Amino acid sequence: MSFVTRRLAAFSTALIVLAASGSSAPAQKKYDPGVTDTEIKIGNIMPYSGPASAYGVIGRTEAAYFRKINAEGGINGRKINFISYDDAYSPPKAVEQARKLVESDEVLLIFDPLGTPSNTAIQKYMNAKKVPQLFVSSGATKWNDPQNFPWTMGWQPNYQSEARIYARYILTNKPNAKIGVLYQNDDYGKDYLKGLKDGLGDKAASMIVAADAYDVAETTVDSHVVKMKSLNADVFVDVATPKFAAQAIREMAEIGWKPLHILNSVATSIGAVIKPAGFQNAQGIISVAYLMDPLDPTWKDDPGMKAFDEFLANYFPEGNRADSLLVTGYNEGQTLVQVLKQCGDNLTRENVMKQAANLKKFRTTNLLPGITINTSPIDFAPIKQVRLRRFEGQTWVLFGPLLSSEVGG
Missing domain, CATH: 3.40.50.2300 (Response regulator)
Known part of the structure; x- marks a missing residue:
């Protein structure tokens, strides 16, 4: 066997051994802080x-x-x-x-x-x-x-898209509405307000009669609710977290104000918001959902x-x-x-x-x-669709088709 032939044979053997060892080797583990084998x-x-x-x-x-x-x-x-x-x-x-x-x-x-x-x-x-x-x-x-x-x-x-859906609902069902908006005075509340205005388009300025911001340090939002009733708003867009949403529902009942009530999805828990506010006070509230509600018999x-x-x-x-x-x-x-x-x-x-x-x-x-x-x-927005729902009796009732919840959707 010539020198060249011997070199080729040795090289081929080495490749076979390398391939065999590589095929049986486990994939290498890669960890950052916070991870171990267990x-x-x-x-x-x-x-x-x-x-x-x-x-x-x-x-x-x-x-x-x-x-x-x-x-x-x-x-x-x-x-x-x-x-x-x-x-x-x-x-x-x-x-x-x-x-x-x-x-x-x-x-x-x-x-x-x-x-x-x-x-x-x-x-x-x-x-x-x-x-x-x-x-x-x-x-x-x-x-x-x-x-x-x-x-x-x-x-x-996302909040802006959810608010656009409410805007479309208002334009379809109450095109001459006088809208009162209660929103939290931070990026969360302002996101909803922007979405609502964008959805109403040219009509936003004339339809929104009050856009009242509340601060999380406030003990109650009752005065904001009273103000909106005094302005004869017949649609109430309620952009509040659970504590303040429950307060608003109760106050509306106490002062006898009965507008179309639209409640942001982050404050729609029956256990945390609706029941404490009183089922009788929450009838007809409109919101959206993307998850099943445990109390929905469906x-x-x-x-x-x-x-x-x-x-x-x-x-x-x-x-x-x-x-x-x-x-x-x-x-x-x-x-x-x-x-x-x-x-x-x-x-x-x-x-x-x-x-x-x-x-x-x-x-x-x-x-x-x-x-x-x-x-x-x-695309860092995992969930992009919702359905409208209305509170009836002691539960939320879904209605209408799936709606896009994407900005621009």
Whole structure:
């Protein structure tokens, strides 16, 4: 055998050995802070106290859901360590808690932090640190801006589009309306107001007779409601969080004001808002939905609702089934679990965002029929459709077709 032949034979043998060893080698694991072979550390910020404390149940539901996931073996063998802090719906406190989660607790990501003001306060920090601010619990339009904030993604339908849907409803059903708008004096409230004005178009200036902002530090919004009645408004667009929405419903009944009442979707929980305000006072309220309401008999035999009830029985028995915010937390948790499953063993922050931006026709168990979650590298708005609903008796009743909840939709 010649020298050249021997060299070729040796080279061929080496290639065969390399190929064999490469085919049997496991895929390399890639971890960022917060991840080990047995754990994924997830951070969260919720208003467990303060003026928006009704939303705290979302965080408690998520904690229970992750206990369920852990009991079932975790995600690819890793258990979720869910660290949730209270910010009392205070932006400075949210900044403090975000820094603690990222720099002290070293979480992989911050999941479902609640509130437009709080998330606005931490958005630049999270993006500078390149830590996912994932599935923000707020419908502000600003969370869908992957070009400028590639580490921030929303989850629920956006506020401006929801308000445009209300504008179309008003123009169709009460084209000569006098509209009174109550809104929270921050980016959350202003987002809804912009959407309403955009939807009304040229008629906005003449139709809106009052646009009153309330501050979260106020104890009551009663004076704002009285003012709108005095201006003879016959449509009330109520952009308020649960505490203030319940106050407005009660005050309207006390002063005998009966306009067409449109209530933003973030304050429609029967358990947290409607029941405390009085069922008799809430008749005919219009809103939108994208998730099944546990008290709607339509879903009594739905497999997704049965799974939700089983989850409550086994992992969150103290949860109030009448509070639809539990369904929100339960479905948001499912979305995060799907992203982490897609990550496999590549649990880097960069891959988390890559997988979050690659959700295709994904359905959590309680989305309304026909609604799916879809994202892409240029689309950070997971849920884009809703249905109108009206409060009748002691439950919400859906009506009309699926409507687009996209700005420009």
